[in-house]
Amino acid sequence: MFRYIVRRLLQMVLTFFGATFLLYALVFANQEDPIQALAGERPITQNVRQVLTERYHLDDPFLTQYWYYMKGLLTGDFGTSLTGRSISDMMAQAWPTTIRLALMAIIIAATVAIVAGVISGIRRGSIFDNVTLVLTLVILSLPIVVLAPLTQLIFGIKLGWFPPTTGADPGFFKLLMPALVLGSLVVATELRVTRTSVAENLRSDYVRTARAKGLSRQRVIGVHVLRNSLIPVITLIGVDIGQLMAGAIVTEQVFNIPGVGFNLFRGIRTEDGPLVVGFVSILVIIFLVVNLLVDLLYAALDPRIRYE
Amino acid sequence: MLGKSPWKMAVGATAIALLAAGCSSGGSGGSDSADKTIVVGIGEPQHLIPSNTTESNGAEVLDALFYPLIKFDDKNEPVEVAAESITSDDNKVWTVKLKSGFTFSNGEPVVADNYIDAWNYGAYGPNGQNAAYFYERIEGYADLQSEDPDGDGPKEAPEPKAKTLTGLKKVDDNTFTVTLSAPFTGWKSVMGYTAFLPLPKAAFSAPGVIADGFEEKIVGNGPFKMKGAWQHDAQIQVEKVDDFKGDVPKVDGVTYKIYQDDQAQYADLVAGNLDVQTTIPIESLASAPSDLGDRFKKSPNSVFQFVGFPTFQKEFANADVRRAISMAINRQEITDQIFLGSQTPAAAFVSPVVAGYRPNSCGEYCTYNPTKAKQMYTAAGGPSEIKITYNADGGHKAWVDATCNQLKAALGVNCTGVGEPKFADLLTKVEKKEPVGLIRLGWIMDYPLMENYLGPLYSTTGSSNYYGYSNPAFDSLVKEGSEAPTTEEAIKKWQQAEDILAQDMPVIPLRFGQNVFGHSERVKNVNVDLFQKLDLYKIEMA
Numbered sequence: 001m002f003r004y005i006v007r008r009l010l011q012m013v014l015t016f017f018g019a020t021f022l023l024y025a026l027v028f029a030n031q032e033d034p035i036q037a038l039a040g041e042r043p044i045t046q047n048v049r050q051v052l053t054e055r056y057h058l059d060d061p062f063l064t065q066y067w068y069y070m071k072g073l074l075t076g077d078f079g080t081s082l083t084g085r086s087i088s089d090m091m092a093q094a095w096p097t098t099i100r101l102a103l104m105a106i107i108i109a110a111t112v113a114i115v116a117g118v119i120s121g122i123r124r125g126s127i128f129d130n131v132t133l134v135l136t137l138v139i140l141s142l143p144i145v146v147l148a149p150l151t152q153l154i155f156g157i158k159l160g161w162f163p164p165t166t167g168a169d170p171g172f173f174k175l176l177m178p179a180l181v182l183g184s185l186v187v188a189t190e191l192r193v194t195r196t197s198v199a200e201n202l203r204s205d206y207v208r209t210a211r212a213k214g215l216s217r218q219r220v221i222g223v224h225v226l227r228n229s230l231i232p233v234i235t236l237i238g239v240d241i242g243q244l245m246a247g248a249i250v251t252e253q254v255f256n257i258p259g260v261g262f263n264l265f266r267g268i269r270t271e272d273g274p275l276v277v278g279f280v281s282i283l284v285i286i287f288l289v290v291n292l293l294v295d296l297l298y299a300a301l302d303p304r305i306r307y308e
Numbered sequence: 309m310l311g312k313s314p315w316k317m318a319v320g321a322t323a324i325a326l327l328a329a330g331c332s333s334g335g336s337g338g339s340d341s342a343d344k345t346i347v348v349g350i351g352e353p354q355h356l357i358p359s360n361t362t363e364s365n366g367a368e369v370l371d372a373l374f375y376p377l378i379k380f381d382d383k384n385e386p387v388e389v390a391a392e393s394i395t396s397d398d399n400k401v402w403t404v405k406l407k408s409g410f411t412f413s414n415g416e417p418v419v420a421d422n423y424i425d426a427w428n429y430g431a432y433g434p435n436g437q438n439a440a441y442f443y444e445r446i447e448g449y450a451d452l453q454s455e456d457p458d459g460d461g462p463k464e465a466p467e468p469k470a471k472t473l474t475g476l477k478k479v480d481d482n483t484f485t486v487t488l489s490a491p492f493t494g495w496k497s498v499m500g501y502t503a504f505l506p507l508p509k510a511a512f513s514a515p516g517v518i519a520d521g522f523e524e525k526i527v528g529n530g531p532f533k534m535k536g537a538w539q540h541d542a543q544i545q546v547e548k549v550d551d552f553k554g555d556v557p558k559v560d561g562v563t564y565k566i567y568q569d570d571q572a573q574y575a576d577l578v579a580g581n582l583d584v585q586t587t588i589p590i591e592s593l594a595s596a597p598s599d600l601g602d603r604f605k606k607s608p609n610s611v612f613q614f615v616g617f618p619t620f621q622k623e624f625a626n627a628d629v630r631r632a633i634s635m636a637i638n639r640q641e642i643t644d645q646i647f648l649g650s651q652t653p654a655a656a657f658v659s660p661v662v663a664g665y666r667p668n669s670c671g672e673y674c675t676y677n678p679t680k681a682k683q684m685y686t687a688a689g690g691p692s693e694i695k696i697t698y699n700a701d702g703g704h705k706a707w708v709d710a711t712c713n714q715l716k717a718a719l720g721v722n723c724t725g726v727g728e729p730k731f732a733d734l735l736t737k738v739e740k741k742e743p744v745g746l747i748r749l750g751w752i753m754d755y756p757l758m759e760n761y762l763g764p765l766y767s768t769t770g771s772s773n774y775y776g777y778s779n780p781a782f783d784s785l786v787k788e789g790s791e792a793p794t795t796e797e798a799i800k801k802w803q804q805a806e807d808i809l810a811q812d813m814p815v816i817p818l819r820f821g822q823n824v825f826g827h828s829e830r831v832k833n834v835n836v837d838l839f840q841k842l843d844l845y846k847i848e849m850a
Contacts, residue, residue, distance in 0.1 A: 036732035038354070039438070041750060042362055043764070043771035047453050051436030083354045085540065093541065149571070157578050164575040167565070168542030256572040258541035266352075266568065269701070271732075 001299075004307035005292070012288045019284045020073070020277060024066050027273045034058065034271035038082050056082060069274060073281075079274040081267075087278045090263055095282065097168075098252070098259035101175055101182065102244050109183035109190060110237055117194025117233075118226065124199055132195075136188035144247050148181050148254040165256040178255040185247045186240040193236055197229040204228075231301055238294030242287050344849050345547075345561040346583040346831055348842055349573040352541055352566050356526050357518060358505040359430025359437040364840050367502050368586070369564055371841050372546045373413075373528035374505045375554050377404065378496060384661060384756040384838065386496045389554065390418070390529065392482075394499070399491035399793065404499075406482045412508040413533035413549050420484035422506035422529075428452075428472045429516055430503055439503035441771070442754070445495070447475030447487045471516055491791045493798045494757040501754055505529075531557050531844070541566055558848035559831075574826075583828045584847070586836050590703055593648045593824065600826045606650070610659045610753040610838050611821025612761065613651070615696060615746040616775035617814060618738060628688035630813040631673045633746075635681035636718035637711055639674075643819055646707045650824045654817040657809045658761040659753065661838050664799035670810050670817055678718035685719050693722050695745025699734050700727035704748055711818075738774050747775065749815070756838060758802040762786045766809060777814035 035044060035052050053059050057068055072079050078087035120129040142150075155177060156164030162177040201207060202225060210220045248261035256262075260279055267275035298305045353366035358374065361367055378386040378394065388394060392405040410418040429435060431443035433453040443449050451470040475487035488495060498504075508527050513519035524537045531554065532546035539545075547561040565582060567573040570589035576582040578599045588596050588604070596604045617624040624630055639653035655674035658665055668674070694715060698704040705727060712723035726745070728734040737744050751772065753760045764770045767786055768778040782805050789801030809815075823836040832850040835843040 032730070032736055033732040036735060037730055040363070041731050042438075044438075045441045045771070047433045048436050048438060048440060051434055055436065090540070152572075152575055157575055160579065163581065164579045165567075165572045165581070168539065253569045254572060256567050256569065256576075258566075258568075262541065262568055269730075271730075 001307055005296075008292050008295075012285070012292075015288060016281065016284060020070075020281050021066065023277050023280050024069060024273070025062065027271075027276050028062050028065065031058075031271045031273060034082055034273070037269070037271045052082075065273075069277065073278075078278040081275045082270060082272045087275055090275070091278065091282065093168075094259045094263050094279070097170065097257060098245070098248055098261065100170075101179055101248065101251075101257065101259060102241065104172075104175055104179035105182035105186075105244055106237060106240070108179055109185075109187040109240075110233075112183070113187050113190035114194055114230070114233065117191045118198050118221070118229075120191075121195040121198025121202065121229070122221065129195075132191065136191055139184050140188045144181070144185055144250045147184065148178075148251050151177060151181050152254055167256060168258050170257065175257075178251050178257060181255075182244055182247050182251050186237075186243060190233055190236055190240070194229060194233050197232055198225055201225045201229050227301055231298065234294055234297050234301065238290050241290045242283075245283055245286075343561075344559050345563060346559050346847065346849075347563045347565050347581070348584045349567055349576065349582050349586070350544075350564045351568065353544075355438070356523050356538065357437070358502045358507070359426065359435075359439050359442075361502050362438045367839065368841050369544055369546075370502050370505065370528070372530060372532040372562055372564075372844055373526060373534065374502075374530040375410070375528070376500055376502075377504060378500045380497075380500060380756055380838070384663060386500060394496050396495070399493050399495065399791070400488050402486045402488070402495055403479070404484055404486065407553070408482055410529055410553050412510075412527050412529050414508060414510055414527045416508045416510065417481075418506060418529050419481045420478045421481075422508060423504070424472075424476045424478060424484060425509075425512065425515075426505065426507035427476060427503075429507070429512075429518065431473055432471060432516065433468050439501070442498065442501055442503040443473065445488045445490070445492055445498070446473050447489045448473040449475075449489070493790060493792055493795055494755070494759055497755045497757050531555070532562065535561065541568075555845050557844050558846075559844070562844065577826055577828065580828055583831050584825065584834055584842055585827075586823065586825045586840055586842055588824045588826055590647070590650070593650055596824070596826060603829070604824075604826050605834065605836075607823045607825070607836050608661055608838065609821050609823045609836075609840055610661050610756070611651075612654065612659050612751045612753075612817070613819040613821065614654070614749055614751075614815045614817050616749050616777075617746060617816075618741075618744060618774075619776040619778075619814075620741045621743055621745070623691040626688045626690075627811070627813055628684050629690040630816070632681045632685035632688065632690060632719065633694070633715065634670075634673050634813060634816040635675065635677045635684070636715050637816065637818070638676045638714055639818060640676070641714075642707050642710050646710055647819070651819040651821055654820045657766070657806050657815070657817055658758045659820055662753070662756050662758050662761070663795070664758045664802055666803065666806075669803070669806050673810065673813060674817055681718050682720065685721075690719070691721070693724075694719075695724055695726050695743070696748065697726045697728060697734055697737070697744040697746070698748035699729070699731040701730055708748065735774060746816075749774065752840075753838075758799065758806070759786065759790055762802055762805055763790075766814060775814060777812070779808060779812060782808045782812075 035049055057065055069079065078091065080086055116132050120132050123129055152164050155161045163174055166174045166178060207220060207224055210224050245260065248259060249265050252259050252261035253265055264276060264279050299307060350365045350368050353369060354363055355361050356366055356369060358370055361370055375390045377389065377391040379389045381387050390407060390410060392407045394402060394404050396402040406418060406420065412418060427443060430437045431440055431449055431452050448470060452468050452473065454466050454468040477485045479485060506529060510527055511518055511522050525534055531549055531552045533549050535545040535547045543566055544564040570587060571591060573582065573585050574588055574592045577585045617630055643649065643651050643653050656665060656667065656669040696708050696712060698708050705725065708725035712725050715721060715723040734747060738747060751761065751765055763786060764772045766773060766777055767783050785801050785805035789798040789805065792798040792801055823840055825836045827834040830850055831847055833846045833848050835846050837843055
């Protein structure tokens with residue numbers, strides 16, 4: 001087990017460097033003229049252009065630029081954005097907000113998906129099952145660019161149940177609506193997977209055995225069925241983290257949450273290489289760590305799985 | 309690994325995480341109704357050092373923190389504000405006398421040196437200040453710049469010859485002179501820009517070096533001062549300065565709430581969480597009149613939208629082709645249908661907000677006349693394919709496509725709108741002389757003079773003359789106007805220059821912008837000026 005974790009961590013280091021290199025190459029290839037992008041349509045004098053180009057090493061070849069960046073990164077310095085702000089500071093401000101939002105979204109989505117999925121799995125063909133089927137189809141077919149502004153309009157402005165935007169350093173209530181929107185991105189698939197998995201396991205031999213032993217219905221479903229049914233769902237939740245972070249770009253923009261997606265959007269718009277690479281590198285790490293955790297959770301859920 | 313306990317731990321951890329997510333930080337809390345603080349929406353400013361601030365978000369905040377030398381009255385004439393007088397006998401040497409008794413919000417008195425130091429810092433090339441070009445007219449500017457000997461190469465540019473502008477001279481604590489390299493009638497108006505604000509001694513850690521962290525807690529000479537530091541991506545709060553000597557605003561403080569997206573800002577305005585939004589996004593214009601009622605307002609601004617003909621594309625070389633295309637565009641229809649009246653049709657090469665504007669200086673060539681357009685176009689042998697290139701991130705697709713449809717219908721040509729991701733991409737293509745067709749452009753003035761349109765947009769060396777128009781007669785008229793002894797004479801020359809444009813049609817004027825803004829029920833007397841800034845001195849609580 002211990003050796004397995006160490007091996008995975010070593011792999012993560014390699015993946016991390018590979019990912020930052022690729023990212024840097026992509027951003028570099030996409031970079032036409034970041035100084036003009038920052039200025040919008042305003043003309044830039046030759047002198048200002050020259051000073052900024054030298055300051056941010058914009059005219060150096062790709063490998064030199066990457067070398068400058070990695071040198072900073074390895075000493076814990078993420079560099080500065082093209083507006084001169086320290087990217088480490090921007091991260092310290094953005095990450096807690098986005099993590100809070102993503103955690104809420106995952107927990108909401110998982111709770112709804114598992115509860116509703118188990119119920120519809122047990123009562124296949126019932127009204128509840130059919131209603132959830134229709135609802136999940138509706139949610140699945142709405143892209144987040146439609147869903148987020150629509151929710152904001154209906155629940156934030158027209159009904160006034162929630163504050164329409166969130167702002168910096170938000171509390172639980174302010175994040176609730178964005179978290180619901182973000183969670184709905186993944187709730188539908190998680191629900192369908194839970195339902196199928198529960199329905200399948202209900203018919204399996206060990207469940208019949210458990211029933212024959214005279215175990216209570218609660219225990220059969222709560223322990224025997226649920227635990228086995230959760231394995232695919234847990235995998236899905238792990239993968240969903242990535243989708244949630246991507247969805248955060250839209251959600252954070254619509255609800256004005258100064259988190260990771262907010263900064264990524266700005267970085268892409270202004271062709272701010274260090275900003276984008278810095279934020280996405282951390283995203284990569286989170287993704288890797290979550291997937292390691294998911295793999296370890298397998299072992300906890302299914303005694304047949306052993307890591308050597 | 310054991311079966312049960314880790315699973316229970318996972319559940320426990322989830323529960324803790326949920327609590328942690330919920331409990332951390334309990335919102336900022338509502339403001340109580342008695343306070344006279346207003347909330348104004350902005351985007352994250354790029355910079356707050358005046359000589360580095362060229363975008364509207366930063367300018368909006370600086371307007372609260374600083375007291376400018378001059379402001380513009382209803383006729384857009386400059387009026388002294390922080391200056392007692394600004395005079396010149398020859399339009400070359402300008403004497404600025406400051407009003408006495410003013411202080412920065414940290415208690416320092418405002419003296420002539422504060423202006424001289426700030427401007428020298430802004431003009432010094434290696435500081436890379438965005439607004440440096442404003443100091444170009446001051447004598448000695450060239451000596452503060454340095455040329456990189458090998459262009460983009462590895463060698464560092466040498467130090468400039470001088471660190472201070474020879475054209476700035478202190479006379480006494482309250483007086484200084486500005487010597488220009490050539491006479492300029494409109495100089496007083498130019499000094500209304502943010503680049504000409506002073507900086508306190510506290511701003512500099514050494515001569516010519518801005519102290520670390522000063523920008524985060526910038527100190528100005530205005531009616532408001534920063535309350536705490538700049539909270540990036542969140543807000544900037546300012547509060548009233550006690551015993552301010554100049555015009556005192558009627559509100560006690562302003563919270564500049566930072567938004568990335570105009571539509572999020574609009575949602576907060578409608579929900580009543582925001583008091584003023586200076587620019588309502590075009591997507592919300594259709595619903596704004598019903599959402600806001602009489603709190604939805606319009607006022608003129610300086611935006612000028614046009615398309616340019618690249619001179620390197622020979623098919624547009626014949627002026628009749630350019631005129632015919634212009635006459636084939638129904639501007640009124642586009643402003644009504646697509647911009648819902650938020651912009652107005654343009655038939656001149658300068659904005660209506662500047663003195664010397666004539667409503668129809670472009671004449672018949674900017675009047676919709678499809679039959680004559682078609683005749684002229686065929687006679688001049690215009691191209692059968694027209695492209696209009698625009699930047700796709702600015703909401704231009706709708707009107708470009710509509711314009712194309714009008715051209716198709718009127719001229720019988722094939723017209724396509726081509727979107728480039730960003731404005732910078734468009735410029736790159738123009739620089740490489742690729743056949744981009746007509747290019748979409750816009751201009752916001754820096755100071756209210758005709759010259760601020762004619763110079764940068766149409767003169768041979770103009771900073772935004774991307775299409776390469778060059779007419780020596782035009783250039784010399786603009787120059788003569790700038791050096792004329794009085795404003796009236798200057799305007800006369802500039803109008804003659806504009807008449808040349810109406811003949812040459814290097815660009816097609818399309819629309820003039822307007823501020824479309826809205827406010828909450830908490831405030832009244834809301835005005836947004838030519839520079840798209842809220843008038844802080846007029847707004848008051850309802």
